[in-house]
Amino acid sequence: MSHLIDMTDEEYFALPSLDQSQLKAFLNNPANWGYSRLHGTVKKTAALSFGTAFHAYLMNTGDVIAPPEGMKFTTKDGKAWKAEHEGTGEIVVSYDDMQTLKLMKQNIERSSLEGPIDFMDILASGYCEHVIEWVDKKSGLTLKAKPDCVPVGVDYIIDLKSTRSANDMEFAKEAWNYGYHIQAEFYRAAVAQVDPKEIGREERLASGMQFWAFEKTEACDWSPITISADNPMAEAARTSIRNGLTRMAECVEKGEDAGYGKGIDAAAEWCIRNGYSKTPHEAEFPDWIVKAAENLL
Secondary structure, three states: OEOOEEOOHHHHHHOOOEOHHHHHHHHHOHHHHHHHHHHOOOOOOHHHHHHHHHHHHHHOOOOEEOOOOOOOOOOHHHHHHHHHHHOOOOEEOOHHHHHHHHHHHHHHHHHHHHOOOOHHHHHHHOEEOEEEEEEOOOOOOEEEEOOOEEOOOOOEEEEEEEEOOOOHHHHHHHHHHHOHHHHHHHHHHHHOOEOHHHHOOOOOOOOEEEEEEEEOOOOOOEEEEEEEOOOHHHHHHHHHHHHHHHHHHHHHHHHHHOOOOOHHHHHHHHHHHOOOOOOOOOOOOOHHHHHHHHHOO
């Protein structure tokens, strides 16, 4: 039995267990995953910084602050102001980004007041950014997850997304590209490890994950889009997760047998050393490329 644990991002990332982001990276390219796990560093991009502020501002899990209008971080005063506030642990965003965040929050607050669902109350009463760690029985691997919000008294999980489009079809494409369906099922498995009484639920298994998708431009409109357990993509995700964990466990065994250490780090080293085939081999072209080439003759 696992519990929801309040933990900082630094403490969470320091855990050696495997999370859904690493699993997706492993499924995509084992060697790149291995290198990133052992030697990689997190690159602080503008999108990543905004995402951090977006989550903290909407869920009230951190202090988000912006400079006065007109102040630029490229100036001497702007750099000094930013360094001062980051030094106190505040999350610093630009003036323009703060206006976007304010509009996003105003929109969900209005939806809470005008509609049948009090979205803000769900966030306020739920377990936001709490960690779950557990052992997957079939693979023996230790896994970890940090859902945005595990609401109390309802049967779903919430993940906040800032996105290019909250249109159903466009978001579905984004969900496929970034593996949100895998994230949803991984988190369902995580929450299932927690005693449902601890979070005021009747059932151990969540019905699905609601992605609260907020557009980052213009009106900052938003929509709660669900990937339920009976969604065909959820079934595909469960298969991908099981296949990935099985392969990962095999890599752990191979890495340990090769003397690369213990656990998932041993698997990472093995994957780095055993990537693509180094034996010369013939290129294989799919039929559609061959036909396209023949049509040019």
